[in-house]
Amino acid sequence: MTQEENKIMLDEIASLVSKWKDKEGNLIMILHELQNFYGYVPRPAALELSRALHTPLARIYEVITFYNFFKLEPPGKHIISLCLGTACYLKGSAILLNEIKGLLNVEEGATTKDGLFQLDVVRCLGCCGLAPVIKIDDKVYGKVQKSEVMGILSQYNNHQEESVK
Amino acid sequence: MIKLTKNDLDKIKAAHQDDGRDWIKVGMSTCGIAAGADKVYALFVEEIKKRKLDIQIKKCGCQGMCYSEPSVEVRVKGLPDVIYGKVDKEGVIKILDKHICGNTLVKDSIYELRTKR
């Protein structure tokens, strides 16, 4: 971490702590905002947060690791959220999961070696009418067939800049 | 905004009763947006502006008909209120051309009938 990055981090944490310090039960909300900022909770940030909140680091890690939502590793460039809710499962999302795993050579919750994709399994995105559903970043793909997976992923592979938005 | 007192609620209520204008309502909740409701909404806004139509465009929540998202409800005086389902870009143009400008409903796209006229 460069000095400049360190300064940004200290400022961010100071502003979060001052925003939340008078509110009870603030830790989870601060972690949410921190993760929004970084995409995950970096260890130096957790350390600094522990100092600023006068909370033991173990307490902070206890919370981070308990909740599925918080991440300790930097996310991949594109986040694939594959829905394994009941409706999607019934309509074959487990098959899609295997297909993605095979195509990208990546496990659930992990990032591809090139850092391009992260594969997350989620329980219900709330679009059961479109089952089975895959979400990549903010774009939702509904009624996905196994044969379409390759095509969807390849949009993100090549011209990354255009496909992001 | 001034803090409301008991009588203000009734005033707001009265001010927001149906003013008789025609409207288009696009269902904009997660499922609708996932199916493309945001694009449908944007296209309606653009086309209404381009064609200088006197019609309100509104957003609303989920009508509960996830299988037919994106869904669009239309009220035009003289015609029954209907909900169009699975509306895409062409659907938007059809609704504008036929229902709003042409005073005829768009066949095969209606997913629910509301009463009124």
Next chain:
Amino acid sequence: MDQKIVFIKDTGIENDRTKDYYALFLNLLRENSLEDQVQINRVADIGIYNQGLVVKIFEQDVIYANVKEEQIKEIVLKTIKEGKVIKELLFQSPPKQLRIVLRNCGEIDPENIDEYIAKDGYQALNKAVQENKPEKIIEELKKSGLRGRGGAGFPTWLKWKLTRETPEAQKYVICNADEGDPGAYMDRGVLEGDPHSVIEGLILAGFAIGANKGYFYVRAEYPLAVQRVELALAQAYDHGLLGKNILGSNFNFEIDIRLGAGAFVCGEETALIASIEGRRGTPRPRPPYPSVKGLWDKPTAINNVETLANIAPIILKGGDWYAAIGTEKSKGTKVFALTGKVKNSGLVEVPMGITLREIVYDIGGGMISSKGIKAVQTGGPSGGVIPQEYLDTPVDYENLQKLGSIMGSGGMIVMDEDDCMVDIAKFYLGFCVDESCGKCVPCRIGGYQMLALLDKITEGQGKLEDIEKLKRIALAMQKASLCALGQTAANPVVSTLKYFFAEYQDHIVDKKCRSHKCKHLLNYSIIQDKCKRCRVCLINCPVNAISGDKEQGFLVDPKICIRCGKCYEVCKFNAIAKE
């Protein structure tokens, strides 16, 4: 030019493309020179299913169903031309849905508080604070018979009364919007479609129990819902509906939003409290109940989104109005997220006491394919399956429990012949094992062991004694787990064992999965009569399990085959058998 408007829908006979009723109508109209006066519309959906050809004539507001081809002429001549109603054809069925919770969803702009107010929004709050009799609200709720919609069905009035009666100056109310049940999204629908209805309910809850602070605990995975609730709260503060001296009264109330972080167990009230306090969301033994010792050890009433959305209408229209809807012990309506193999997935709100069959067939439009319905699952991972022979059971808390399922939060998943019940049980149990917080032994270890047994069974390694083991562990989990997650985690296994024991037997004794879901039990083989010897399967097999040549034909070696199904997919001649 004022045209008559006619709608037609050939429901239930969609596949019969030989009949073009639309053209038939058009011809008849032309023959009678009516084509300029009538606008005929073929619609994609008319909300009436399995009733043949349905015709709605807008002017007279009549609906004809099961119309036969030869009767079309009569309709054109009598009803359309002369305006006479043909009684024999009339379709009269009261609407199946009744919208109380979803009253404004899809009607109003959820981002505009004025539209909510225009629909009588905040009138109930106004009435309550002007009368200033909190007990009366609880009394009205008691009359209404409203029970918690989060799953367990505890009477809402009693929860509020107990919290109110606990002597303590500081009290809290919480809205539980941590909807984690996979395949259920009723709460999301309400929060995104009508957030103010829930906020008004929460303020009324605070008023009734004497709390001045409320929390909205929302699932972080619902970004749009979070955004709309935040906006709605800001508008409510702006309008003086939150904050000090609400609507000019002495009542002060604040609401803060707290985000969940992806833990299903946080739907349990003591775990939810721990999470709001900023800790790991693990439950604690009850009693003491939150109504006595809740958030920061203060009396707390926790209500689910749907429960709160019911409050304002009950206060405005009275408890008796609400109690008139539903069955003897389950009053009002229930919102279900109807999904799975049903034609129309979506949110439905129905009066309690409606049958499952009515929900699936009359509202959901029936099954998506020609495959028969096998079961309906309610209650998500805490619930059970209801086999098709019980489809005529009226839906209420007691009946579903009797059948071994629960009302739950409102997930309703329709399953067909393609769904393997052992696999479904494994799916739900796997979910609970993932989500177990690990605090108590029966849930942590019991769930894991049951899952291992189910894995064995679906891989063809199961023994009949495993069933007894499953039942024993299930009982231990039900009796000894700390919270509802563990107590109910075994329900999907128990109920599938009860109704679909034969499927377990198939897996264990015959080593067969009749729904072709459990891949370890599948066998791929080549149907020699259909095989065109094109070698595509051989080339595509990733493990070289297929051998042979063009003269002799090809064979799949089951010892090498990994059951990936590639050959089945690539064969253009359907020459691969999967059994």
